[in-house]
Amino acid sequence: MIIHNLGYPRIGSQRELKKACESYWAGKITLDELQAVARAIRLQHWELQQQKGIDRIPCNDFSYYDQVLDTSLMVGAIPARYAPLQEKKIHETDLLFAMARGYQRDGDDITAMEMTKWFDTNYHYIVPEFAANQSFHFFSRKVIDQFLEAKKDNYAAKPVILGPVSFLLLGKEKSAGFHRLSLIGKLLPVYMDVLAQLIKAGADMVQLDEPCLSLDLDETALQIFSDTYAQLHAAFPRLHIFLASYFECYGKNLPVVLSLPVQTLHLDLVRCPSQLDDILATSVADTSLRLSLGIVDGRNIWKNNYERSLQQIQKAVSTLGEERIAIAPSCSLLHVPCDLDNETSISPEIKNWMAFAKQKLQELKDLRDIMNGNTALLDTNKAAIHSRATSPLIHREEVKSRIAAFTAADARRKSAFPVRQHIQQEQFKLPLFPTTTIGSFPQTDDIRQLRARLKKGELTTVQYEAAIEKATIEVIRWQEEIGLDVLVHGEFERNDMVEYFGEQLQGFLFTKNGWVQSYGSRCVKPPVIFGDVSRPADMTVRWSSFAQAHTGKLMKGMLTGPVTILQWSFVRDDQPRSVTANQIAWAIRDEVVALEQAGIKVIQIDEPAIREGLPLRKENHAAYLEWAVQAFRISASGVKDETQIHTHMCYSEFNDIIEHIAAMDADVITIETSRSQMELLDAFADFKYPNEIGPGVYDIHSPRQPSAEEMITLLEKAAVTLPVRNLWVNPDCGLKTRKWPETKAALANMVRAAEVMRTRAASAK
Incomplete structure (x- = not known):
């Protein structure tokens, strides 16, 4: 049973990336110096994940600004208003910052792209812009470069890419008369080019994030998912496609999802634990599909309840076998802080209830070790969970009584x-x-x-x-x-x-x-x-x-x-x-x-x-x-x-x-x-x-x-x-x-x- 990760916080445990970017924008450091900080962060995080026993370490989850904006650059979806900057041949990183923040310099005054919330999180992404005559081409090679960087340093890297259908769905039409999903025929060849070059570079597994599979999708969108992944499989039959969605169940999309020709399907079992039973009740046991169980909460800082997680793991293993099960965080760890070890002022009692990104990696390793017989780890976890459930620090009767006394008039203005x-x-x-x-x-x-x-x-x-x-x-x-x-x-x-x-x-x-x-x-x-x-x-x-x-x-x-x-x-x-x-x-x-x-x-x-x-x-x-x-x-x-x-x-x-x-x-x-x-x-x-x-x-x-x-x-x-x-x-x-x-x-x-x-x-x- 392998353990893997979907993504790691990119800012650094001391906000090194934030400080370096802002210094670069202020002209205090050079682009080379900014890139050196970025590389140091990546290496530190890859090494940490390897030390924690992560079998497949994500790469290309690092970004200077936003992973959706990175994808826009990867496929050349650069709005026309930035053409003057491309003509000036500014560096790709500067173009990325201009698209995210706007550009007002040297006679150019160019507005930034729109920004909105990433599903129901407090993370913001840069909204892709599409025109009816939109064209795509492989522009930014960041995904290739970061895979080669990880490979050179001997990390078992798994490239992470926002999937083509979700990329289109997360964008916006900037001209009338078409739907952005109609662009899939132009977009997919670029993704195929990217995947071909990753395979040439030595990649055997790619994580394609399709978080829009957690949304209510119509038949047209679901058909496009089916057609898209059928074409990807036909083009790359030996590539291990790891399909990841998160933040919800697959819901009514599940039959289509289970029919997609992918090798591993990720489930967010924190936000939707019931979907494991739904999937195991299907004929999935008769297929070769592997399941990634997202059992460690990638969006909150509370310690994992090992007993509860082990029940889910054992249920899946008993149906599919250990070799078809992987365990992981529920989503990218982008949404939690880096390292609880850096906290020195939290009371020991409460700190014992918590886990940040680094500790969540350890939780995955612990769960595998418990499955292999280490009962001491389970006993320690049970004690922490019990301590939180019974602590007098949590409950105050006067607060509960006030809430219980609520009437409709309390939520209504006088006039x-x-x-x-x-x-x-x-x-x-x-x-x-x-x-x-x-x-x-x-x-x-x-x-x-x-x-x-x-x-x-x-x-x-x-x-x-x-x-x-x-x-x-x-x-x-x-x-x-x-x-x-x-x-x-x-x-x-x-x-x-x-x-x-x-x-x-x-x-x-x-x-x-x-x-x-x-x-x-x-x-x-x-x-x-x-x-x-x-x-x-x-x-x-x-x-x-x-x-x-x-x-x-x-x-x-x-x-x-x-x-x-x-x-x-x-x-x-x-x-x-x-x-x-x-x-x-x-x-x-x-x-x-x-x-x-x-x-x-x-x-x-x-x-x-x-x-x-x-x-x-x-x-x-x-x-x-x-x-x-x-x-x-x-x-x-x-x-x-x-x-x-x-x-x-x-x-x-x-x-x-x-x-x-x-x-x-x-x-x-x-x-x-x-x-x-x-x-x-x-x-x-x-x-x-x-x-x-x-x-x-x-x-x-x-x-x-x-x-x-x-x-x-x-x-x-x-x-x-x-x-x-x-x-x-x-x-x-x-x-x-x-x-x-x-x-x-x-x-x-x-x-x-x-x-x-x-x-x-x-x-x-």
Whole structure:
């Protein structure tokens, strides 16, 4: 029985890749130096996996930015707007960064490609773009180069490639009149070229990731899967194709999946343990198909329950035989931190319940050793599992009682939105196209150093807070100067939009090096929710009140919503996620009420993760949306009609959940729309979304500075689509990761764009 891995975190245990990329973008290191860092990370991770007994080590799972973008480059799916850069023959790595981040240099001003969430994770991928006359060719040889690199160093490498059908399904048509799946005939020859060259280089096994097999697929898509893999098998009958999907069951796709001519099929038995029985109940025993059992959770940090996993392994082995079974993580370990050994401040009791990527590799080895007779490993694991189940650190009766006392009135505002809107308009007297930002302003090195010095004891709390107050007053004055209508305090006191709250809520703990990649060089350190959640004290009132006291304009209170805190944390798996979400919701509700009592009239409860938490199968949508919307409404419904509740969502497709977004009943919703050129607004227009909305006009994930004219064009599209009286003007997201010069220029342009739109609206009356 072999053990293998689907992918390993690429950032490095100390975020070496993030630091190297950002240094390269800033011109502080050369491309050769960046590539040297990347190679060192790859070698370190291959060596680690070999030491842990991994029989097939993934390669090509490393990326400077994103594996889907890598695939676009591999097959030459490079949008036409990047042609000037290709004509200049810029390095492939620089082209990749331009496609991901935009390019504004030497007379070229090229927008970045769209970015969206990778299924229901907090990882973002760069969306492939397809035209009706799309052509493909083998452009980037990264997959070949990294296989040869691993082979040269004597690692048993298994190239990992995003499969051709999922690559098309994950993209977007950029012209009308065709469906992207119609391009499979042009795309497949390039994949065949790639596979032929891998075989020539010595590869005998290739992992093709087809995660879209976890989605609800129509007959056309399933037929394309059948035809595609039949052609691949015919072309390469001796190549061992390892087909991997994850995050869900194969569901109704299973009959087609089992008919595909592949050698090994991967099952995510963490997200869908029942599918093993479904498959073993078929005639699979009469075939030569091998199964890869994804039994170690690739998306959470809790220790594997060996007893439960062994039951699944033994069931599969008894039906198929040990030689036809492999064990693996449920998905790529991209979604978990690198190494628990780097954590020195977590209590030993709780640390004993956890496992990061390195430890998950050890768990696979342990499970095989237990199958071979090492019962001591099983006994040790049983003790850890029992310790967690019975620990008094986890359960708090007062929290459970409050959740049990919930009534429908707790999740309902006093009056309907039209009543609230009239009251708020009379009270605030904002102009048409009111301007605001999403919350955070750039976190400069000086600001981050303040927090670091406070933690080291180099600053007293009084000195630290005085410095934060100074920065806050400065940003308030600047916002007043450029003419923003609803201000924010900048969030200089906050490290991360989830971490900041988790640090002040009971039931959470934090790691020092538990970093995971969100997108590109952006890494986050998710909190760990290990027990019942409550709010022992005010979390934001001090800074919001301070900011409001220093301006006559409206100052937004800034909070992170319960579903986003849940989604962007490593969540306890010993109770339903809905219960944990409600516990967080009541804690946020207490903070919202406290802000209102402190005189804050506009409160934003960010929920960018509502859409990403949507189950992949439609039959599971309703149950999730019911508790997710309820959690938001609990958090927002404790205030008076006069208090305006905002929420923010970014990088989501809204068509399939628009009625539930409306059911959240926020007074104002702000969304990302600049990269999609306002396309996302169509869902709101078609639904006749009743509440106010701020479509983003400034792409904050790119360093380029949009002009006022560019923003006016976007606002004109929005004004045609939605009632002008309901439109706000704002960036796509918070500005924490941007630099001050580009931020100031872009927001000044944004205010000018809003003023132009007001003048035009007044003239049209």
